[in-house]
Structures are given as C-alpha cells and as structure tokens.
Amino acid sequence: MSALLQIKDLHAEIDGKEILKGVNLTIQPGEIHAVMGPNGSGKSTLSNVIMGHPKYHVTKGEILYKGQSILDSDPHERALSGIFLAFQYPKEISGVTLEEFLMAAYRAKRAHADPSSPPILVFRFQRMLKDLMAELKIPEDFAGRYLNVGFSGGEKKKAEALQMALLDPELAILDETDSGLDVDALKTISEGIKATTAKDPKNSILLITHYQRILKYLEPDLVHVMKDGVIKKSGGKNFAHELEEGGYENI
Amino acid sequence: MPEEQAIFAGLNRDTFDQKDPSDYMQKFSKGLSPELVRVISKDKSEPEWMLQHRLKAFKYFQEIAMPTWGPSLSALNFDEICFFAKAADKRGGYDSWDKVPSYIKKTFDRLGIPEAEKKVLAGVGAQYESEVVYHSLQEDLKAQGVLFLDMDVALQDHGDLVQKYFMKCVPSNDHKFAALHGAVWSGGTFLYVPKGVRIQKPLQAYFRMNAQGMGQFEHTLIVIEEGAEAHYIEGCSAPKYGANALHAGCVEVFVGKNAKFRYSSVENWSKDTYNLNTKRAIVDDDARMEWVGGNMGSGVTMLYPCSILKGRNAHADHLGIAFANAGQIQDTGAKVFHIGKNTGSRVVMKSISKGGGASIYRGNLNIAKSAENALSQVECDALILDPISISDTIPCIRVDNDSATINHEARVGRLNEEDIFYLMTRGIPQAQAEAMIVNGFIHPIVRELPLEYAVEMNRLIELEMENSVG
Numbered sequence: 001m002s003a004l005l006q007i008k009d010l011h012a013e014i015d016g017k018e019i020l021k022g023v024n025l026t027i028q029p030g031e032i033h034a035v036m037g038p039n040g041s042g043k044s045t046l047s048n049v050i051m052g053h054p055k056y057h058v059t060k061g062e063i064l065y066k067g068q069s070i071l072d073s074d075p076h077e078r079a080l081s082g083i084f085l086a087f088q089y090p091k092e093i094s095g096v097t098l099e100e101f102l103m104a105a106y107r108a109k110r111a112h113a114d115p116s117s118p119p120i121l122v123f124r125f126q127r128m129l130k131d132l133m134a135e136l137k138i139p140e141d142f143a144g145r146y147l148n149v150g151f152s153g154g155e156k157k158k159a160e161a162l163q164m165a166l167l168d169p170e171l172a173i174l175d176e177t178d179s180g181l182d183v184d185a186l187k188t189i190s191e192g193i194k195a196t197t198a199k200d201p202k203n204s205i206l207l208i209t210h211y212q213r214i215l216k217y218l219e220p221d222l223v224h225v226m227k228d229g230v231i232k233k234s235g236g237k238n239f240a241h242e243l244e245e246g247g248y249e250n251i
Numbered sequence: 252m253p254e255e256q257a258i259f260a261g262l263n264r265d266t267f268d269q270k271d272p273s274d275y276m277q278k279f280s281k282g283l284s285p286e287l288v289r290v291i292s293k294d295k296s297e298p299e300w301m302l303q304h305r306l307k308a309f310k311y312f313q314e315i316a317m318p319t320w321g322p323s324l325s326a327l328n329f330d331e332i333c334f335f336a337k338a339a340d341k342r343g344g345y346d347s348w349d350k351v352p353s354y355i356k357k358t359f360d361r362l363g364i365p366e367a368e369k370k371v372l373a374g375v376g377a378q379y380e381s382e383v384v385y386h387s388l389q390e391d392l393k394a395q396g397v398l399f400l401d402m403d404v405a406l407q408d409h410g411d412l413v414q415k416y417f418m419k420c421v422p423s424n425d426h427k428f429a430a431l432h433g434a435v436w437s438g439g440t441f442l443y444v445p446k447g448v449r450i451q452k453p454l455q456a457y458f459r460m461n462a463q464g465m466g467q468f469e470h471t472l473i474v475i476e477e478g479a480e481a482h483y484i485e486g487c488s489a490p491k492y493g494a495n496a497l498h499a500g501c502v503e504v505f506v507g508k509n510a511k512f513r514y515s516s517v518e519n520w521s522k523d524t525y526n527l528n529t530k531r532a533i534v535d536d537d538a539r540m541e542w543v544g545g546n547m548g549s550g551v552t553m554l555y556p557c558s559i560l561k562g563r564n565a566h567a568d569h570l571g572i573a574f575a576n577a578g579q580i581q582d583t584g585a586k587v588f589h590i591g592k593n594t595g596s597r598v599v600m601k602s603i604s605k606g607g608g609a610s611i612y613r614g615n616l617n618i619a620k621s622a623e624n625a626l627s628q629v630e631c632d633a634l635i636l637d638p639i640s641i642s643d644t645i646p647c648i649r650v651d652n653d654s655a656t657i658n659h660e661a662r663v664g665r666l667n668e669e670d671i672f673y674l675m676t677r678g679i680p681q682a683q684a685e686a687m688i689v690n691g692f693i694h695p696i697v698r699e700l701p702l703e704y705a706v707e708m709n710r711l712i713e714l715e716m717e718n719s720v721g
Contacts, residue, residue, distance in 0.1 A: 095691025105677035
C-alpha cells in the first residue's frame with residue numbers, strides 16, 4: 001500500500017529563521033497520527049507548511065501526497081486534493097456568512113471532483129448544512145452569521161469541525177483543536193471528527209496537540225514527539241501515556 | 252435562486268461598455284453658449300421663468316471659478332462636450348417598452364431594466380442621452396396622487412409645483428457645476444408623494460449615456476410630503492470611448508415632517524466620465540433621510556451627498572461605497588448640516604483602492620448654534636489592495652454648539668494574507684478568496700441596497716477583482 005502522506009527531511013523557515021530542521025513522517029491511509037511536543041517545537045509550523053502557507057519557505061526536503069510532490073501547489077489545490085487544516089486560531093472574516101463561505105468551498109470541491117457537474121442548488125445545500133450543524137450542536141442561526149466573527153473559542157472550533165464534516169477530507173490536520181475547549185465541546189467535536197473520518201476507512205488524521213486529553217476520544221495509531229524542529233521519538237498508543245507521566249523533558 | 256437575483260445574472264463590464272449607433276448625434280453640436288441654452292429651452296417649450304432661470308445660471312457658470320480643491324479637472328474641455336442630444340422624439344417618454352425605438356430598448360434590455368420592472372418595482376423611468384424615453388407608474392399609486400414623471404413633463408403639466416421647489420435646495424450659484432447644471436439641465440425625474448402616502452416598492456430611474464463626448468445633466472426633484480414614505484433608486488452607466496464625458500446631474504430632495512425617504516444609487520459610468528454630481532436633501536421635523544450609494548465607475552468622481560437637518564429630531568443616514576481601480580479617483584463623502592434641535596446623523600463610508608486608484612473621503616460636518624443636542628457619528632473604512640493605490644480621509648468638522656456629541660472613526664487596512672490563506676485552505680482560489688473578503692468588507696452597506704443591485708454590486712466587485720495582484 002502506498003503512503004497517503006510522506007514527509008522527507010523537511011526543512012522550512014520563516015523570515016530567514018529555520019523552524020523545521022529535517023522532519024520525517026509517513027502516514028498510511030486510515031491511520032491516526034498524533035504529533036505532540038512543547039510550545040515552539042515547530043508543530044504548528046509543520047501543519048502550515050503541509051497546507052502551503054505562503055509565509056513559510058521550504059528550503060530542503062519533500063512532501064509527497066499520494067505519491068506526488070505538493071510543494072509547488074497553492075493552498076487551494078492542496079485542499080481540493082483532499083487535505084484539510086483545522087486552525088488553532090480560525091480567522092474572523094467580516095461580511096462573509098458562514099453559509100456563503102461553506103457553499104463556496106463545497107461548490108469548489110464538487111467542481112474539482114467533476115467539472116461537468118452543475119453547482120449544488122442553494123436549498124439543497126442549506127438542508128445538508130442544517131443536518132451537519134445539528135450533529136455538531138451548532139445553533140441554526142450561526143449559518144447566517146459572519147464567519148467566526150464574535151464566535152467564542154469553542155464555537156470557532158465547532159465551526160472548524162463543521163467545515164471538515166462538509167468537505168470530508170482524506171487527510172485532516174487538526175492543529176491544537178482541543179485547546180480552549182471544555183469537556184462537553186471537546187466530546188462533541190471529537191465525535192464529529194470521528195464520524196467524518198469513519199465515512200471512509202482510508203481517511204486519515206494528523207493531530208497536532210500539546211495535551212493528552214483529545215487522545216482519549218481520537219485514539220492515535222502512532223504518537224510522535226517533536227522538539228527543536230525534528231521528530232525525536234515515535235511510538236504506539238502507550239507512548240502517549242508514558243509521555244503523560246514523564247513529560248517531554250527526557251525525550 | 253430567488254427571481255430577483257437572476258435579473259442581473261448575465262451582467263459584466265462588456266454589458267455596460269457596449270455602445271449602440273448614435274447617428275442622431277449629427278444634429279447636435281458641441282460646446283456651450285447662451286444660444287444653446289435658449290435652444291434647449293425652446294425645444295422643450297418651457298415657460299419663461301425657466302428660460303430666465305437657465306440664462307441666470309449660465310451667467311453664474313461664467314462667473315464662478317473651477318473648484319480649487321479636490322481632483323484635477325484640467326482635462327475636462329467644455330468645448331468637446333455635447334450638452335444636449337435627443338435620441339428619440341417623444342416628449343416625456345413612451346408609456347410602453349414596445350413603443351421605445353428598438354435600438355434604445357435593446358440597451359435597457361441588456362441592462363435588465365424592463366425585467367426588473369415586472370418583478371420588483373413600483374415605477375420606472377429610463378433616460379437615454381438628454382431625454383427620458385420611458386416612464387411608468389403603478390395605477391394605484393397614480394390614484395393616490397403620486398407623481399412620478401419625466402422632469403420635462405412635470406414642468407409642463409405641474410409647473411407651479413416644480414417652480415416652488417426647483418433649485419431651491421441646490422441653488423444654481425452653489426458651485427460651478429450646479430450653475431452649469433442649471434443652464435443646460437435636461438430630463439430627469441420628478442417624484443411627488445402626497446401627504447401620508449407610503450410607497451412600499453421602490454421606484455427606479457435608469458440613466459444611460461450612449462454617444463461619445465456626451466454630457467448628461469438630468470435633474471431629479473423629489474418632494475415627500477408630511478408622513479409620506481418612499482424609496483427611489485437610480486442606476487447609471489455609459490459605454491467607454493476614450494473621450495471625456497461629463498455627468499453633472501442634480502438631485503434635490505425635500506423630506507416633509509415625519510416623512511421618510513431613501514435614495515439609493517449605483518453609479519457605474521464608464522471610466523472616461525467625469526461624474527460631478529450634486530445631491531442634497533432638506534429634512535424637516537421628525538423626518539428621516541437615507542442616502543445609500545455605490546460608486547464604481549467614472550474616471551473622476553466628486554460626489555458628496557448632503558443633508559440639511561433643518562427640523563427638530565431630523566435624522567440622516569449616509570451609507571456609501573467607493574471602488575477606485577486603475578486610473579480612477581473616487582473623491583466622495585458626505586456633508587451634513589445640523590440646524591434643528593436633537594438632530595442626528597450617521598455616516599458610514601467604505602472605500603476600496605486597487606491598481607493605482609485613489610479613494611478619498613471628504614466629509615463636511617456642521618453643527619449650527621441652534622442645533623441643541625446634535626448627535627453625529629462618522630465611520631470611514633478604507634481597504635487598500637496593493638502598494639500603488641491610495642486612500643485618504645479629509646474630514647472637516649465645525650461645531651458651534653457645545654452640547655453636540657460627535658464621533659469620527661477612520662480605519663485603513665490591507666487584505667490580510669492570513670485571511671486569504673484561511674479561505675484558500677478550504678479549496679477557494681486566491682482571486683475568489685480576495686473577492687469574498689472585499690465583498691465582505693462592503694457587505695454592511697451592500698445589504699442596504701435592493702437585492703438585485705446588491706447582486707450587481709457583488710458581481711462588479713468580482714469583475715474588478717479579476718487579474719488582481721497577489
């Protein structure tokens with residue numbers, strides 16, 4: 001079986017400062033990976049670089065998605081090929097409603113999958129959105145609100161999970177999705193993510209997290225510890241528990 | 252998709268830029284003289300007082316200097332402008348689209364006007380060059396005494412009423428272009444809503460310049476009597492020739508006691524047009540005036556809708572959007588005079604500059620000594636899309652009464668790379684992501700426009716955003 005994502009000796013910098021210093025990571029279809037590590041270890045940079053953030057420059061190494069290099073692809077092309085990034089701090093976009101934004105994204109995805117398909121009708125889309133929102137316990141009126149504007153931290157994360165559910169990615173990168181959530185919200189969001197991932201056994205998740213608690217809901221197949229821009233150590237499920245007790249200091 | 256949205260779905264810049272044959276122009280000469288003023292008046296069989304008014308205005312025009320502030324008007328050559336031209340020969344316009352000459356009707360069909368009329372409007376006026384070619388009003392409104400007429404017809408049939416108000420709000424010695432307008436005005440709309448009549452659906456006029464080097468000087472006179480309500484919309488466009496055209500219209504609004512009036516406009520003249528328009532309202536006790544405007548077109552725009560809050564508790568809202576692309580100067584703003592007690596005003600202006608365009612907010616806020624407890628709020632938001640474009644805010648505030656509360660906020664921003672990245676990570680291409688953010692920026696004002704105009708506005712923004720720099 002060929003890997004879904006293959007990162008080889010990845011070096012990346014921002015404003016001339018090297019953050020990633022040779023990351024290696026391979027995700028097979030259907031796997032859940034967790035990348036853990038202290039603040040400033042380069043975890044969020046890794047997720048941004050996979051998604052193609054223009055501020056970061058890859059100086060060395062390779063990112064292969066389904067066997068193809070994506071380093072020259074624009075972020076929207078990476079998204080259309082099936083990669084999704086749930087942001088740690090989702091942006092507030094004034095004047096653009098959640099619904100209109102999601103419909104644009106959904107239409108872009110459908111047009112990419114089948115250029116000859118007509119755009120989804122508004123009322124059909126609205127019905128689909130309503131169902132997804134109910135599953136994630138997002139109040140209906142959020143559809144008409146400006147994207148993330150005035151949303152609480154938890155609401156923003158729910159909106160991210162909603163976007164993921166709608167776009168149904170093959171590779172979902174969750175950047176600190178668990179930070180700032182209470183237990184109920186964490187549970188709802190984790191279940192939503194799980195349900196989305198379960199739609200296809202080949203769907204994979206890359207969890208970027210500082211804490212253990214989301215791992216209770218989304219159990220990883222592999223856990224990696226990142227420190228100083230490289231993955232220092234990897235292990236199976238139990239590795240996370242060892243980390244909980246021992247911390248990152250001794251890695 | 253709701254019906255209203257479909258009306259303008261096929262619009263693009265080409266739609267506005269298409270020109271139709273203009274053989275009729277051979278009959279009309281360029282340049283300005285007292286003789287021309289007499290010819291216009293005679294052609295319209297105007298009463299003597301109007302001829303005298305025109306001649307006096309022409310004198311003012313000769314006496315008053317060009318503005319010494321604002322954008323340069325040095326490329327505007329009055330000798331190269333055709334100040335009066337008729338494409339059709341029917342006074343007051345036809346009452347059925349079938350009777351409108353087909354080459355003119357074609358233009359308005361392309362712009363979606365007859366279709367919009369069927370679906371969402373209570374009345375329509377359509378002006379082509381200097382004269383109105385079509386006019387209609389719903390029968391029930393006619394029965395209630397509402398007048399919605401071509402100004403030329405109004406002058407003939409309701410001369411006293413016109414005389415009572417004509418250029419009493421904007422006197423012809425106000426400035427050089429008001430004087431020019433007073434001398435050569437032609438066509439336009441007269442709207443009279445009698446006491447207590449509330450019109451639910453909007454009334455609309457569409458102004459179209461077709462021929463090269465044209466000048467359009469339509470006069471819009473609106474009288475909303477005590478307790479009445481109405482919403483009037485103006486749309487404007489012209490094809491592009493590469494030779495200067497001039498639009499110096501005048502809008503005068505009288506909002507009676509406890510009346511409510513909204514004036515919406517989307518001005519999308521071609522980029523070789525000088526749009527030097529004067530719009531002003533006098534607002535009486537407990538009355539409310541709302542200006543909603545979008546300025547997309549023209550090479551140079553100088554437009555500052557004005558509200559004179561004469562009555563107690565009078566209120567004015569000024570909501571505006573200006574989009575300046577390559578080669579455009581949008582010098583727009585608002586003027587508010589607080590005279591009555593407890594008067595209130597709110598100005599919200601959003602501007603976008605791109606491709607080297609310049610957007611300038613020029614505000615003039617006056618609180619008179621008599622204006623006890625005046626309240627004014629001004630918000631200017633500017634978005635600059637690239638390093639070569641310009642935005643400026645020039646507010647002028649004069650307060651002669653200490654009880655006033657005034658709030659002025661101005662913000663300037665650029666498109667945020669992080670915001671664009673966020674939208675792109677959901678599969679939306681960069682140009683579309685940028686257009687979404689720009690449309691979001693102006694959304695608080697666009698949503699105040701009638702739906703079909705809001706859709707048109709968004710489409711125009713998308714068109715202007717194409718080939719945008721990253």
